[in-house]
Amino acid sequence: MTVLKAELTRLAKGMLADPVPGAPPVDLTVAPSQVEDAAAILRFASTVGLRVLFWGGGTHQGIGNAVAPDVVMTTHGLDRIVDWQAEDLTIVVEAGVTVSALEAQLQQRGQTAVLPETPAGATVGGVAAAGLSGWRRLRYGPTRDRVLEVVLATGDGRAVTGGGRLVKNVTGYDLPRLATGSLGSLGLIARLCLKLWPLAAHQGMVHVSDPEAALRTAYRPLAVIETNEGSIVYLAGTLAELEAQAERLGGRLASGHRWPEPLAGPWEFVLRVPAGATGRFVDEIRRNGWAFQAAHGVGEVRLVVDSGDDERLAGLREEAETLGGTLVVFNSPARGVLDPWGAAPGSADLQRRVKAAFDPVGIANPGILPGGI
Amino acid sequence: MALVDDLRSTLGSDRVHSHPLELLVYDKDAGVTRGEAVAVVLPETTQEVAACVRIAASHGVPVVARGAGTGLAGGSVPAEPALLVVLTRLNEIWEIDEYARTAWVGAGVLNLDLSRATEHLGLHYAPDPSSQAACTVGGNVGTNAGGPHCLAEGTTVAHILGVEFVTSDGDVVMLGSKAPDPPGLDLRGVVVGSEGTLGIVTKVLVKLTENPPAVRTLLLTFDSIQAAAATVSGVIAAGIVPAALEMMDQPMVVAVEGFIGAGLPVEAAAVLLAELVGLEEGVVAEASVVERIANEAGATSVRVAADDAERAVLWKARKNAFGAVAQAAPDYYLHDTVVPRTKLAEVMTEIYEIGRRNNIQMLNVFHAGDGNLHPLVAYDAREPGMSEKVRAAAEEMVRVSVAAGGSLTGEHGVGLEKRELMGLVFEPIDLDAQARLREAFDPHGRMNPGKVLPTGARCFDFDLAGKKEVSP
């Protein structure tokens, strides 16, 4: 190990970084500032079989099977906005740029990348790797649909570009979509091009009593969110549009625009079910007395629970899986109590082969995906 | 036993074609290249498709999937002797979920039939390629098809939640799901647009979109292409993403008007068809902004469709454009490049210059709003040297688009047509990664070989010490 470490240290000259707070203890933490450097380290790691854990803001490291790394690779050094084509509604950024910094900058010209509402420090690369979408998904679709180009440092150390900096493009296989949500299993997402949307002139909220009816009444709301406190329809558009929508919803336009405060609890879950079944699951969650935030029309319910070995969770998961859904652990105080993913997908064999095409040795976030892929 | 006998014992003789004439009618799609199959089968179920794939594999014959054959890049034209699996008979709409706004449909269901079947629920299937009356949902999945209304709604992949998929081994797996973000790698996203090179999609779970409460369709005319292009860039830059923003130049308008008689302005150098949808309040406001930007760019007239009937005629005109080309010449060659929308006017000028320099007849009709160009050359292939000249000019147009930061194809796919041009947009290492991805799905090269990736894409290998090595 010491020989390898010496070699790696030589290779990583100038990239060595202090250990990242919260990360598992490792011998070496690297923070490459060029895609090619990241690729070089991964190539070496593949050669000698060192497992690498990728780290962005560390805000969503609780997702997936635990990785026992030899090396942590952070994206702190990849923090540049490369090319913002405001008039074409596209932007190229490096993975380590934080979501909040990017959105703040875009907002100055009335644009948004529709990235999720994440805790401070969350990075664009991390959000893409985790495949996270925000509340506005109902209106704008998932984050995955806005990743136009990726530059990937693959597990076996190539700097590969897929997609293109264009809002419409079917040239070649869709690596951007494959990389989004891959949780580092193929390698490091080092740079991405995102599709932007113009921000609507106004945003507003309407409190409603029946979120499912509201979903059918409102035209393209940003979100219809139900929590333990009640339901809110989030709207965007011109003032005239908002007023017309509020009237149709039979409610008043509330001043201000606030997303629900993030839920905090020892065990955080995301339940994903067919959109039409959201209400049914919300009823069950409510009966169980858990704190939740449900995105109607999307089929996603975030919930927090005190204990991971509550058998009602297993029941909920089973019910979701019957409908083709999942109950995913997002954060937990202890690993190994509950499988973070649930049943392995039917395509596990194909997934394993696809991972191997990019990471043949299996050193990039090894085992993090369902089925230990 | 011979391939055809094996197929007949599985499907019966009615649904297996091997007569030369029956093979000939399948030797091309709506594009220009031809390639004959060794046999054509018309399976009716996923299990039958899987059986055909296994039988072909056992005979060492590759498999090519085909929908309605309206593709423009030769994606369903065999590049080498292959079994052609025609999916038109998988045309059942299995389930429409009004509340989840999803539907399970067979790969052979026609795009427009799906929207018709959901009309009474106030829903539609958003991607609307110009061939939507004829093309199949499965074919749309294969090419990740676009269409005018993909500007705001995204192309096919944004509307496909899951697929039932027959692998190169003839196994059946489900990719994606009705619930959002199924765990693991998004293989659904990779399969959409893979042109049948990874496996065969037999059933599709689509997302349905609600019909907008209000629609405004504007027909804007200009006395120069540049003015129309400037309007497009201006609209996008102003923060408006219309539902559709389409451009036609004068030769195209003349050809289409000859068929439809929609009263299109045949004297204008260019027309823009802009559609705004949403709530009445928003649509009115946006329409006036579009009109102002057009006028500032020098629009010579603005016509607003008075009713649904007039709107339908305008769209019919737009969607029949390609088919109307035969009025000009018996053959056409068509590209599908995409450029950043800020470069639209500049690239269009260069493309016209290429046409002028080569003295070829060119018509343009395209999705201006997302920078997706369709320079279309009408010619007579029997004229000596004409085909070569046209291809050379077309390649020049592609190079100009790529040089402006663009790409080869926005919606038609790479197919046979553009695969040798892939090197213009991707480095060898990128193509190699794509070839590896393909191998992961199809290690034996059974599925639609000779498409998408150029010959020799998997041409080099790294050893893990970092040296580049060229494999034999």
Place this chain on the structure above:
Amino acid sequence: MEPSLGPTQAQLDSCVTCGLCLPHCPTFRLTGDEAASPRGRLMAMGAITQGTIAPDEVYAGMLSFCLQCRACEAACPSFVPFGQMMEGARARLAEVRPTTTGRVRRLLVGKLLNMKWLLALVTSGVGLVQRVGIMRLLPRRMRLARGLRRQRVFPHSAVGVHDLAPAVPAGSVALLAGCVMDQWFPAVHDATRGVLSMGGFKVDSPETQRCCGALAAHEGAERDAARMAERNVAAFQGYDYIVSDAAGCSAHLKDYGHWVEGGESVATRTRDITEFVAELIDSGQLPEVKGNGDEVAIHDPCHLRHAQRIFDAPRKIVRAAGYTPVEIDPDGLCCGAAGLYMVYEPDTAEALGEAKREQVESAGPTTVVSANPGCEIQLRAHLGRGYRVLHPIELYWEALNR
């Protein structure tokens, strides 16, 4: 002059294989098979014309499976003259590859249909059988017999009738009596004559006219079709208009230009009764009758909607008769009758007829209008009791006499 049908190389070149015709083709919709699509048929014709493949029974089957509904023609943005090419291809095939069934079919449509005494005999026979009530014992292949109107045992013909002219006639009209139309649908002719007279026209049905030749043309009986056209060009000389109340016939008269010398003069004077009457209603020469607005389903015969592009006229007539027209099919797909097709391709005809029945049933109305005799027979055969199927001109005439 020899008929100039094709398929010529120029006609074949006019197809760019875009495939926009496919969904409009009933046989493609049924089979999903390119070999049963307009594009596939054109590709096959091309290969045969160029001699790359020799015509055999597979080619014959491909041609004969076509309904000749010409829906593809209406959908074609490049104006491929498919109907004409198919007629030509069938004629060419008959020359190089004559078969017994082909000969029988051509004999039937080329010769026998013009033998009035024979048709009258058949009609009497049908009338007798209907009265004895053994129609339902007929095999499925003869399902069409169940769709026939009740026939007279002593049939009458409109040929040779000369209606009294109004004092100041608006013009002269030659009524094409037709073959089966004349014998089996006398009530339609009566209504046509009545309406046209009321509209101010002098109506004759010239003695020397023959069957229009449409069925002969469809079957590739080229010379017979040309001869009939020749006779009719002479018979219809001097009339301002030539009107037919069978869409298949009016469509064919309009195609006379490439069949026979002087054919263009017939073509330009020909009107289908629906378009003619719709114009008279528009111009106020015929009245709009107030009715109770009951719903009537509109069936568009292919040779009206696709071959002649007449769409609004039957709807206008139904409204003028005081009813509310109801749509049954956005694409106007063929009902499967297609002339003799329902006899020699009974399975396909059956499937299309059933599809049409479902469309009518889900539309609601129990009265259906169709401006072509073949469709009427097919619709009645499939819809059965409880439905009234008639020509729109009959509905209008009924309303005028109410």
